[in-house]
Amino acid sequence: MPLSNQELLMLEKKAHQLRKLCVDTVVWAGSGHVGGSLSSMDIFTILYHKYMKIDPKNPLWQDRDRFILSKGHVGVGFAPVLADKGYFDKELLKEYNHTGSKLGMHLDSQKVPGVDASSGSLGHGLPIAIGTALAARLHNKSYITYCLLGDGECDEGSVWEAAMSASHYNVTNLITIVDRNRCMIDGRTEDVMKLEPFIDKWKAFGFIVKEVNGHSFRELSEAIDFALQENSAPVLILANTIKGCGIDFMEDDYRWHYGSFDSEKYKQAKESLEKYYEERIKEVK
Numbered sequence: 001m002p003l004s005n006q007e008l009l010m011l012e013k014k015a016h017q018l019r020k021l022c023v024d025t026v027v028w029a030g031s032g033h034v035g036g037s038l039s040s041m042d043i044f045t046i047l048y049h050k051y052m053k054i055d056p057k058n059p060l061w062q063d064r065d066r067f068i069l070s071k072g073h074v075g076v077g078f079a080p081v082l083a084d085k086g087y088f089d090k091e092l093l094k095e096y097n098h099t100g101s102k103l104g105m106h107l108d109s110q111k112v113p114g115v116d117a118s119s120g121s122l123g124h125g126l127p128i129a130i131g132t133a134l135a136a137r138l139h140n141k142s143y144i145t146y147c148l149l150g151d152g153e154c155d156e157g158s159v160w161e162a163a164m165s166a167s168h169y170n171v172t173n174l175i176t177i178v179d180r181n182r183c184m185i186d187g188r189t190e191d192v193m194k195l196e197p198f199i200d201k202w203k204a205f206g207f208i209v210k211e212v213n214g215h216s217f218r219e220l221s222e223a224i225d226f227a228l229q230e231n232s233a234p235v236l237i238l239a240n241t242i243k244g245c246g247i248d249f250m251e252d253d254y255r256w257h258y259g260s261f262d263s264e265k266y267k268q269a270k271e272s273l274e275k276y277y278e279e280r281i282k283e284v285k
Helices: 005-029 034-051 072-085 090-095 125-138 157-168 198-204 217-229 263-284
Strands: 066-069 145-150 174-180 208-213 235-240
Touching (some): 005 034, 005 072, 005 263, 066 125, 072 090, 125 157, 174 217, 198 235, 208 217, 217 235
Parallel strands (some): 174 235, 208 235
């Protein structure tokens, strides 16, 4: 069902709050993987505030939907999402990546409520997600597994081994999303290790591919609705995004894969996020 304007405004407001909280967490931590966190934030928002069947008060609920963050380095964006949902106190974000904190740069599923799998070593998330999806099938459970990968991560051979098995076992209770921001730590993806023709590769591995604007809640919603109904093959949502989305001096710049803010940059970032939010709201209204 198409999103109503009321739902869109709710999602836009929540994504705006989470982008700001992500920037605050980077400041509290001293630094962080901010660029890729911001490119993923709309995906986080629609999953956690529209689609996923979860209970923050019971994070180990057996029938919950699973979320595997394969691009685990963007914990500085994911931790604010979990705190905002009530998995743990937001005050803990002020300790993010500090010595002794439970919130490390790569979130640990044994320490952080709401994290379904420890990740960070790229290429591991999709294999884990296929395992959780197959477990649902074996145990006659109806939960859905969502897996978010980075595009640079798709240089890893284990991603394609997993893709091959997802197709072979027809793992249709898995929804795979790639954050296609076209940037990675050392440069642009097509300069470091060419991915194109990217869609054709996923299709060749047996996936149905839906290409969307990863910053459009309408397009993301339509793609997820399609994937939830599809049972002939696994679905890959290729979400075209912008590194550092919402912060003008950061957008589409691979040098902001990881970074920090001084007081002036922090002020500029917050002002830019406000302008970005107003522009997006105008499109809804």
